[in-house]
Amino acid sequence: MKVIMNAAEMSRALTRIAFEIVEHYKGIEDVVIVGIETRGKYLGQRLAEKIETIEGPVPFLALDTRPYRDDSDNKPEKILVDEQLQDKRVVLVDDVLYTGRTVRAAMDACLVHGRPASTTLAALVDRGHRELPIRADFIGKNIPTSASEHVKVQVAELDDQDAVLIS
Numbered sequence: 001m002k003v004i005m006n007a008a009e010m011s012r013a014l015t016r017i018a019f020e021i022v023e024h025y026k027g028i029e030d031v032v033i034v035g036i037e038t039r040g041k042y043l044g045q046r047l048a049e050k051i052e053t054i055e056g057p058v059p060f061l062a063l064d065t066r067p068y069r070d071d072s073d074n075k076p077e078k079i080l081v082d083e084q085l086q087d088k089r090v091v092l093v094d095d096v097l098y099t100g101r102t103v104r105a106a107m108d109a110c111l112v113h114g115r116p117a118s119t120t121l122a123a124l125v126d127r128g129h130r131e132l133p134i135r136a137d138f139i140g141k142n143i144p145t146s147a148s149e150h151v152k153v154q155v156a157e158l159d160d161q162d163a164v165l166i167s
Contacts, residue, residue: 039095
């Protein structure tokens with residue numbers, strides 16, 4: 001395993017993304033940060049905290065996309081309150097953008113629970129190899145990979161350290 005980003009680099013990338021979000025939306029009015037479980041949830045929470053230090057508090061929600069994936073037989077459950085996303089500017093947060101299928105599931109889940117005014121995507125790592133026409137609006141780091149390589153994001157909340165690894 002090779003370390004691609006250490007804890008300090010991850011923190012700087014999230015700080016930069018926070019500033020980019022505030023600049024993109026010209027503030028945080030009607031912005032909601034939605035962290036895609038599992039690690040995107042923790043990165044999204046950190047992003048919301050960084051935005052709060054820049055511009056003020058921003059709502060944060062965690063989203064389990066598993067019931068909405070095209071490779072799952074699970075039926076979606078009510079996981080968010082409709083009013084939380086209706087007419088809001090949703091920023092989805094994921095750890096690694098790869099095929100795009102998790103992001104598509106997250107967009108489907110958001111639409112079930114309201115109609116956002118807009119949806120953007122923040123990814124800590126974009127490794128390429130998309131299967132769907134999905135791109136990140138805010139990216140911590142582009143890491144060109146081969147399909148045989150594996151990118152692993154570690155977060156202190158689950159893994160006792162912050163790092164991005166590639167094998």
